[in-house]
Amino acid sequence: MTWLAAHGTEAIFWWFGSLAMVSAALCITRRNPVFSGLWLIVTLFSIAALFVILDAQFIAVLQVLVYAGAIMVLFLFVIMLLNLGRQSSTDMRGPTGAGFAAGLGALLLFQLRILRHAAPPEAVTLPAGSVARLAQEQGLVASIARPLFDTYLLPFEVTSILLLAALVGAVVLAMRKL
Amino acid sequence: MPPPGFRLDLLWAVPALPLLGFVGNGMLALTRPKAKTAVSIIGVGVLVLSFAAAVAAVAGFVRLHPAAPLVFRYWEWMPVGDLRVDYALELDYLSAVMILVVTGVSALIHVFSVGYMGEDPGYARYFAYLNLFVFFMLTLVLGSSFPVMFVGWEGVGLCSYLLIGFWFNEKINADAGLKAFVVNRIGDFGFLVAMFLIFRHTGSLDFDAVFAQAPTAFTAGDAAITATTLLLLLGCTGKSAQIPLYTWLPDAMQGPTPVSALIHAATMVTAGVYLVARCNVLFALSPLSSATVAGVGALTALFAATIALKQWDIKRVLAYSTISQLGYMFLGVGTGAYAAGLFHLVTHAFFKALLFLGSGSVIHAMHHAYHATHSHEDAQDLRNMGGLRHHLPWTAGLMWIATLAIAGIPPFSGFFSKDEILGAAFARGTAEPIWLAYWVMGIAAALLTAFYMTRLMLYAFHGPNRTGEAERAHLHEAPWSMTGPLAVLGLLSFAGGVINVPALFGGHAFLHRWLAPVTAVADQMHPEVALPAGVEWTLVAAAVLVAGLGIFGAVRLLRLEAPVPARVAPPERGFARVLWKKWYVDEVYDAIIVRPIQWLSREVLWKTIDARLVDGVMVNGSAATVRVFGWVGSRLQTGQVGSYVLLFVGGVLLVLWAALR
Amino acid sequence: MLLAPALFVSAVLFTLGVGGVLLRRNAIVIFMCVELMLNAVNLTFVALAQQLGVAGQLFVLFVMAVAAAEAAVGLAIILAIYRHRHTVNLQNINLLKG
Numbered sequence: 001m002t003w004l005a006a007h008g009t010e011a012i013f014w015w016f017g018s019l020a021m022v023s024a025a026l027c028i029t030r031r032n033p034v035f036s037g038l039w040l041i042v043t044l045f046s047i048a049a050l051f052v053i054l055d056a057q058f059i060a061v062l063q064v065l066v067y068a069g070a071i072m073v074l075f076l077f078v079i080m081l082l083n084l085g086r087q088s089s090t091d092m093r094g095p096t097g098a099g100f101a102a103g104l105g106a107l108l109l110f111q112l113r114i115l116r117h118a119a120p121p122e123a124v125t126l127p128a129g130s131v132a133r134l135a136q137e138q139g140l141v142a143s144i145a146r147p148l149f150d151t152y153l154l155p156f157e158v159t160s161i162l163l164l165a166a167l168v169g170a171v172v173l174a175m176r177k178l
Numbered sequence: 179m180p181p182p183g184f185r186l187d188l189l190w191a192v193p194a195l196p197l198l199g200f201v202g203n204g205m206l207a208l209t210r211p212k213a214k215t216a217v218s219i220i221g222v223g224v225l226v227l228s229f230a231a232a233v234a235a236v237a238g239f240v241r242l243h244p245a246a247p248l249v250f251r252y253w254e255w256m257p258v259g260d261l262r263v264d265y266a267l268e269l270d271y272l273s274a275v276m277i278l279v280v281t282g283v284s285a286l287i288h289v290f291s292v293g294y295m296g297e298d299p300g301y302a303r304y305f306a307y308l309n310l311f312v313f314f315m316l317t318l319v320l321g322s323s324f325p326v327m328f329v330g331w332e333g334v335g336l337c338s339y340l341l342i343g344f345w346f347n348e349k350i351n352a353d354a355g356l357k358a359f360v361v362n363r364i365g366d367f368g369f370l371v372a373m374f375l376i377f378r379h380t381g382s383l384d385f386d387a388v389f390a391q392a393p394t395a396f397t398a399g400d401a402a403i404t405a406t407t408l409l410l411l412l413g414c415t416g417k418s419a420q421i422p423l424y425t426w427l428p429d430a431m432q433g434p435t436p437v438s439a440l441i442h443a444a445t446m447v448t449a450g451v452y453l454v455a456r457c458n459v460l461f462a463l464s465p466l467s468s469a470t471v472a473g474v475g476a477l478t479a480l481f482a483a484t485i486a487l488k489q490w491d492i493k494r495v496l497a498y499s500t501i502s503q504l505g506y507m508f509l510g511v512g513t514g515a516y517a518a519g520l521f522h523l524v525t526h527a528f529f530k531a532l533l534f535l536g537s538g539s540v541i542h543a544m545h546h547a548y549h550a551t552h553s554h555e556d557a558q559d560l561r562n563m564g565g566l567r568h569h570l571p572w573t574a575g576l577m578w579i580a581t582l583a584i585a586g587i588p589p590f591s592g593f594f595s596k597d598e599i600l601g602a603a604f605a606r607g608t609a610e611p612i613w614l615a616y617w618v619m620g621i622a623a624a625l626l627t628a629f630y631m632t633r634l635m636l637y638a639f640h641g642p643n644r645t646g647e648a649e650r651a652h653l654h655e656a657p658w659s660m661t662g663p664l665a666v667l668g669l670l671s672f673a674g675g676v677i678n679v680p681a682l683f684g685g686h687a688f689l690h691r692w693l694a695p696v697t698a699v700a701d702q703m704h705p706e707v708a709l710p711a712g713v714e715w716t717l718v719a720a721a722v723l724v725a726g727l728g729i730f731g732a733v734r735l736l737r738l739e740a741p742v743p744a745r746v747a748p749p750e751r752g753f754a755r756v757l758w759k760k761w762y763v764d765e766v767y768d769a770i771i772v773r774p775i776q777w778l779s780r781e782v783l784w785k786t787i788d789a790r791l792v793d794g795v796m797v798n799g800s801a802a803t804v805r806v807f808g809w810v811g812s813r814l815q816t817g818q819v820g821s822y823v824l825l826f827v828g829g830v831l832l833v834l835w836a837a838l839r
Numbered sequence: 840m841l842l843a844p845a846l847f848v849s850a851v852l853f854t855l856g857v858g859g860v861l862l863r864r865n866a867i868v869i870f871m872c873v874e875l876m877l878n879a880v881n882l883t884f885v886a887l888a889q890q891l892g893v894a895g896q897l898f899v900l901f902v903m904a905v906a907a908a909e910a911a912v913g914l915a916i917i918l919a920i921y922r923h924r925h926t927v928n929l930q931n932i933n934l935l936k937g
Contacts, residue, residue, distance in 0.1 A: 013841055017848040024852050024875055028859030028868075036868050040875065043852075047878050050848070054841060056885045056896050063881075066903050071874065071910045078914045079867055082921050091865040091928055093820070101861035104827050105854045111834050112850040116843060125890050128840075134893060143893055144900070152897055159904045166908030173915035176922075817936025819929045823860055 013053050020046035031090045033079050037072060044068040055131045058140050186238045189250055189267050191231045192277055193316035199224035199309035207302035214301055221305030222288045225312065229281035236274045245695070246270075247386065249322045256325070263383055268322030272696045275520060275689070276319035276452060283444045283527050284312045286663035290535050291436040293659035294542060304344060304434070311337035315445050319452060323384040324373050327453075331369065331417065334446045335362045341441065342433040351432045358426040365416015365423055372409035375402065376460075389459045389699070398463045398703075407460050407467035410453060411474065418450030419501050420478045420508060425764055427501055431493040435541060438493060439534035443500050444527035451504070451523050454511040455696070462514065462700035469612060472512025472603070476616040476623075479505030481761070483626035487633070488750065488757035491558050492537045495634050499584070500530055502623055506599055509616060514704045515602035516697045517690040521678045522595035524689075528674050529580040529592055532667035536577040539656040539664065540638060543570055547649035555646075559744040560634065565643035569653035572661050574639040576668040581635050583671040585628035585725045591674035596624065597721050598680060604717055605707040621724055628728025633736055641738030682714050845886035852879035866917050866927040870910070877906050 004011070020043050027039035044067050051060035079085065092098070134143045148156055202220045206213050239248070247270030256263040288308065295304050314337060318330025336359075343355025373383065379402060380388045380395045396403040414420065419427040419442075430442050441447070454461060454471060461468050479502045486498035503526050510519030537558075543566070544557035555562055567574035583592035600620050607614035643650055655661065679685020694701070709717075741747070750758040759765075814825070856879060859872030881899045888895025921927055 010841065010844070013844060017844065020848060021851050021855070024855045027875065028855055028862060028872055033865055033868050033871075036871055040871050043875065044878065047852075047882055050845070050882060051885055054845065054885050054889050056888065056899070059881075059885060059896050059899050062900065062903060066907060067874075067878070071907055074910060074914060075867065075871060078918065081918070082867075082927065084865070084867065084927065091868065092862055093864065097820075098862060100824060101858045104824075104831065104861060105858035107831055108827075108834075108857055109850060109854045111831065111838060112854070114838060115846040115850055118846055119842065120887065120890055126892060128890075131889055131893055144896055147893060148897055148900070152894075155901060159901055163904060163908050166912050170911040170915040173912065174918050815936070817933035819932065820861075820864065827857060827861060 009053060013050065016046045016049040016053070020050065029092075031092070032085065034076065034085050037076050037079060040075075041068050041072050044072065055135065057135070058144050186235060186242070186248065186269065187250070188231055189235050189269055189320070190252060192228055192235060192281065193267075193313050193320060195224040195228040195231065196309045196312040196316065200306050200313060203302050203306035203309060207300075207306050211299070211302045214296070217302045217305050218292050221309060222285070222292060224309060225281065225285040225288045228312070228316075229278075229285045232277040232281045235269060236278060239269055239274055247273075247322070249384075249386065260381060261377065261383065263323055263325045265326060266322040266384075267320040267326075268385065269320070270696060271693050272452075272455060272520070273319050275524065275692070277316060279524055279527050280312065280315050280319060280445050283531050283667075284308075284315075284440060286666055287436050287440045287444075287531065287535065290439075290538070290660050290663045291434075293657050294436055294538055295434060298434075300344065304341075307337055307340045307344070308437070308440070311341065311441060311446075315449075318449055322386070324376065324388075325383055327456075328366075328369065328373070331413075331449060332366065334441070334449065335359060335366070335417070338362070338430070338441050338446055341437040342430045344433055344437070354426075354429040354432040358430050361423050361426040362416045365413040368409040368412025368416070372406050372413065375406040375409070379406075385456065389457075392459050392463060393699070396460075396463050399465060403460060404464045404466050407457070407464045408470065410457060410460070411467065411471055414450030414453055414471075414508070415474065416450075417453075418447045418504050418508070420450070420474050420505060421481065424478065424482070424501050425767060428494055428497045428760070431491070431497050435493065435534060435538035438497070439531045439538065442497065443530035443534050447500065447504055448507070448523050448527070451507045451511055451519055454508070455516045455520055458511075458516050458697050458700040461511075462703045465704075468512050468514065468704075469610075470512070472509050472613070472616055475505040475508025475510075475512055476603075476619040477505070478502065479509065479623040480619045480626070481505075483623045483630065485757055485760050486630040487626060488754050490560050490744065490747075490758075491556075492540065492560055492563075492634065492638060493534075493558055495560075495630060496530070496533055496537060499533075499627065499631065502627060503530065503584070505623070506596060506620065509603060509620060510599040513599070513602045513606050513613065513616075514700065514706070515599060516700070517678065517687075517693045518595065518598040518602050520693065521689050522592075522599055524677070525583065525591040525595040525671070525674050528667055529583040529590075529671040532580040532664060532671055533577060533584070535660070535664055535667065536573050536580065539570060539573040539660055540566060542656055542660070543653050544645065544649075546654070547645060547652040550652040551646070551648045553646065553649065556744050560637040561741045561744040561747050562644055563638045564641045564645070564738070564741070565639070566653065567639040568643075569650075570639075570655050572655055573664065574635075576661075576664045577639070578635060579668045580671050581631045584631055585729060586624055586721055587725055587729075588722060589672075589675060591671055593722070593725075594675035594678060594680070597718055598678070600624075600721055601709065601714060601717050602706070604713075605709050608707060608709075621720065624721060625724045625728045628725045629732045632729045632732035636732060636736055636738060637741060644741065644743045646743075682711065682718070842886055842890060845882060849879045849882040849886065852876075852882065864929045866920075866929055866932075867914075869929070870913055870917070874906065874910070877902060 023039045023042040023046065027036050027043060030036045030039060044063060048060040048063040048068070051057070051063060093101070131143075137143075138146065199220050202224075203217050206217055206220075210216075242248075247268045249266055249268045251264045251266040253265050254262075255265045288305075291304065291308065295301055298304065311334060314330045314333030316330070318327055318334060321327035321330055339355045339359040341355075342358050343352045346352045346355070376388055377383055380391045382388055382391070392403075396406075412423075416423040427442055427447070431438055461471065482498045482501035482505065486495050486502065489495045489498060503522070507519045507522050507526070510516070510522055540563065541557050544563070548555055548557055579590070583590035586593045586596045588594075600617060603613050603617040603620060607617055645653065676685075676688075678687055678689035680687050680690075749755070756762070814821075816822075853876055856872045856876035859875065860869050863869050863872065881902055884895045884898045884902070888899075917927055920932060924932060926932070
């Protein structure tokens with residue numbers, strides 16, 4: 001019991017983390033793009049769980065709603081629309097391509113190994129648990145909403161214009177006739 | 179700074195007039211080559227005016243009687259670091275003599291050329307080149323610094339090439355011109371390196387500055403000055419056709435005869451003697467070099483005389499005679515008797531020009547005769563001549579005057595000049611024995627000179643005529659435009675000795691005293707050895723005896739009936755063959771120098787370096803490299819997003835690696 | 840204290856995303872791998888936000904918005920390409936080949 005109390009959070013973190021990694025690996029290796037999409041959804045859910053463990057509950061919900069709920073649905077829509085579900089041949093590259101992919105990937109991972117020792121400097125680090133306390137004091141949504149509409153108002157507005165542009169662009173691109 | 183007298187300031191006109199003639203005749207040659215009268219007027223006119231200007235300049239100079247040379251700086255040519263070279267002309271006692279000789283003899287030869295080259299289609303071009311030559315020669319003798327002199331030096335070499343190969347449509351003429359130029363270049367290399375050494379030691383290239391500083395800048399007799407003067411000697415052997423660089427002069431006879439007279443007898447080939455006389459201070463500082471100069475001169479004099487004994491082409495005999503007489507001049511200046519050497523230069527200009535122009539008359543007549551009968555015989559071969567004094571009496575008579583002068587018979591001019599050189603050599607021989615050897619060589623050469631010149635005259639003008647029955651009717655004397663200059667030169671050959679009659683004969687040695695300021699420093703270092711009067715008279719008698727022996731021997735030993743016309747003449751045998759073949763020197767040079775260089779040029783420089791290395795590796799190779807790189811680059815443009823992404827990721831990894839170091 | 844594991848997971852997910860982009864030829868699957876990479880970065884932001892302040896979570900918000908816009912436009916492009924070339928295999932979309 002004491003082990004769980006002491007390492008419980010970490011255990012759950014690693015459970016969901018491994019789930020994310022495994023499902024991501026499966027995602028990139030399925031022949032059928034529908035299955036790739038589904039495994040990606042599993043990955044997104046796992047990441048949402050990780051968000052919760054990391055004191056970002058609102059973001060976790062947004063992840064599920066927006067990413068898994070809207071973006072992936074859009075992906076599956078397009079896959080179905082183009083009738084890519086039935087693939088006779090795989091679209092994965094041959095041994096050379098796979099070799100390059102694996103090689104470069106390994107290289108990248110090797111270069112990122114220094115993240116093991118990454119830690120922000122003491123001067124800018126907040127005391128442990130301060131985000132959780134902030135959420136408790138102001139409420140989950142308010143702790144995010146307040147800076148959003150205060151300090152980051154401009155990016156917020158610009159993002160809305162971006163979304164508008166994307167909307168128009170997507171409609172125009174997908175039209176059959178202008 | 180001398181007060182600019184009206185006449186002396188016009189010194190620039192002396193070389194400028196022939197240059198103007200070159201421009202005028204050159205334009206006529208390009209646009210209206212048939213305008214013979216205009217060309218004649220311009221060509222001869224500028225020379226006559228130039229001579230007049232030279233006389234005026236010298237007259238003004240005499241009136242002024244300056245202690246130091248007059249230098250006129252016209253513009254700044256090369257101010258580079260410590261070196262300052264101006265285009266400047268200098269008038270002193272030495273250059274005064276030279277410009278008078280050059281312009282005077284040139285004017286006479288120009289007049290002769292009007293008649294001689296009258297029917298040649300390249301008439302305008304000829305006069306253009308001849309005028310240009312005189313311009314360069316005057317630059318050479320009037321230059322007040324080594325570089326300006328070198329401009330003239332190179333320029334006369336260029337004009338020599340142009341004029342020797344005047345009839346370049348025949349390969350033999352073009353080859354002769356090329357040979358002259360290339361052999362000269364070897365000498366020029368020596369001259370250039372000597373200039374570098376002079377600048378290094380004295381810090382200047384102007385004559386005044388160099389000769390003033392030379393006694394202190396160089397230690398007498400050491401390696402630096404000896405090397406410098408020997409290199410200058412190399413330049414002289416090239417330009418003045420001495421051993422080892424004389425081989426171009428006989429070939430140069432391919433050019434028109436007036437060219438041979440002007441360039442290869444009277445003026446260009448004397449440039450080397452002038453150089454030694456001008457640099458007398460330098461040569462006096464190096465007794466070894468002076469001895470070498472004299473030795474080269476004496477040896478060449480004897481060597482060339484032996485070859486002349488067995489030549490059948492009339493111009494070849496005269497060519498080797500020129501080489502031999504130039505040897506005498508070098509013997510003179512090498513001994514320290516600069517006035518004697520220059521005296522012989524002046525007298526030689528007179529009688530050698532006369533001999534060449536006379537032979538030109540002969541050749542002119544022979545050409546006409548053969549042309550009339552459409553024969554293809556050699557108009558210059560002695561074996562085709564004979565008895566020409568009946569047909570060309572004036573030429574014969576005048577050439578006899580020149581022959582007696584060159585043999586050294588008194589009172590002709592050549593006697594005084596040759597005798598003075600031999601006397602100076604003997605005088606120095608009383609102190610150092612090597613000079614006695616030179617004297618012996620000089621005497622031997624005098625004997626041979628008298629012999630072969632008499633031989634030439636006998637075979638050409640006396641005895642039975644071998645030209646042919648039909649041709650004989652067409653042999654006639656040259657027109658007055660040609661015999662006129664001959665007469666003037668004849669007079670000068672006879673009486674020219676007056677300018678330097680030595681004290682022995684009661685004269686005042688005018689030229690010797692005239693040149694004394696120029697050679698003052700050298701004379702101080704090596705004072706002249708005075709011989710007792712008795713010895714001097716003995717030497718004179720010996721020289722005259724030898725000359726007389728030569729003439730007499732030729733008259734007695736040569737059977738005038740013996741030669742047969744050239745086309746049926748048998749080839750020479752034995753030792754005569756060796757002499758006829760010029761001691762095989764050309765063949766030796768060909769084997770040792772020319773062929774290896776040709777091999778080197780063809781196999782190494784052309785086929786390997788030029789074709790393989792420069793063309794193949796550098797030019798084609800760089801093109802091929804660019805093509806390879808281009809091919810590699812084009813392989814990257816696959817049009818596939820996948821490969822682009824691959825490269826992209828590779829780049830990111832690289833940046834990451836650099837950022838995380 | 841969960842920073843290091845979170846960064847590790849994030850690195851692995853990112854690497855898998857890169858590998859997927861290099862491995863696959865189907866345009867839509869490649870797109871999905873790009874989304875995977877974006878998510879890995881989101882995880883990094885959130886993990887650091889725990890120590891550096893709530894601004895990190897705001898970043899994730901913006902990333903999500905942009906990802907949504909990008910997905911919409913990208914898929915529209917893929918649709919347009921499919922209409923012309925009847926394929927989404929990147930091997931066959933090679934009009935830029937020089």
